[in-house]
């Protein structure tokens with residue numbers, strides 16, 4: 001659905017991308033956790049390297065986790081290595097005025113004001129060493145202060161993009177409130193014991209608001225049926241949207257964006273900035289939308305459920321139907 005949120009990030013919607021993406025990919029899970037593991041509740045402690053780095057730098061573990069997660073989402077090539085996804089540009093590593101952008105001498109780097117350090121004691125500050133990179137980066141970030149405000153300022157200096165800093169802060173809230181970095185649990189967005197029905201309607205045409213393509217799955221259910229958050233996430237947008245009516249947009253640390261539309265109302269305590277967990281009630285099925293604020297009843301009550309993936313550079317919608325089927329079966333099996 002268009003206008004599903006307002007953002008300055010470049011938005012490219014590819015309708016032909018694979019129907020299902022790998023929902024197990026994350027910066028922290030050494031072993032992938034399947035969607036039919038029991039929900040909810042954090043399942044693993046904070047990774048040791050994050051705790052150690054937190055002690056060493058004074059940064060909160062969830063700030064480290066959030067920054068690392070951002071870097072991982074943008075720069076990961078595969079899941080084989082958990083720490084070496086951090087990208088530090090030449091001039092930051094070796095120093096702005098250093099004529100040698102590939103400088104590895106920690107003393108010379110220091111003279112030129114670069115951030116590169118030798119963490120593993122081999123006498124060289126190497127951008128190919130995971131220890132050197134990780135320690136250099138987080139020491140630099142902690143240097144000007146570890147409070148929320150100070151860290152925000154330093155992140156803005158480094159990334160030079162407020163949208164990136166906002167995204168990192170959303171991750172931080174998710175990690176902090178979930179008290180875990182292991183957030184790979186999913187449920188079906190309607191309680192499976194309720195009456196509902198849905199089929200694959202990806203790409204269907206629709207009648208209202210000009211020629212648009214259906215980007216999501218409609219789950220038909222009676223008015224007032226609870227709508228559940230499918231996973232851990234941050235409520236990025238909430239309120240009226242002329243197509244979606246009363247809607248909620250939820251971001252995950254894996255840069256998935258879940259869009260729930262046509263609600264009759266929101267659950268208590270659900271607002272922009274709330275961190276939710278799998279199975280948490282966020283609102284109720286309705287038929288709001290297709291008009292000015294408060295419009296309702298132009299179509300049968302249903303939940304419009306959309307999924308979007310954001311790589312940091314591109315954003316696209318993909319068909320949620322295969323995942324919905326999987327989560328539904330997993331929840332039924334657990335009961």
Ligand SMILES: [Zn+2]
Pocket residue numbers: 214216217218303304305
């Ligand atoms: Zn729909």
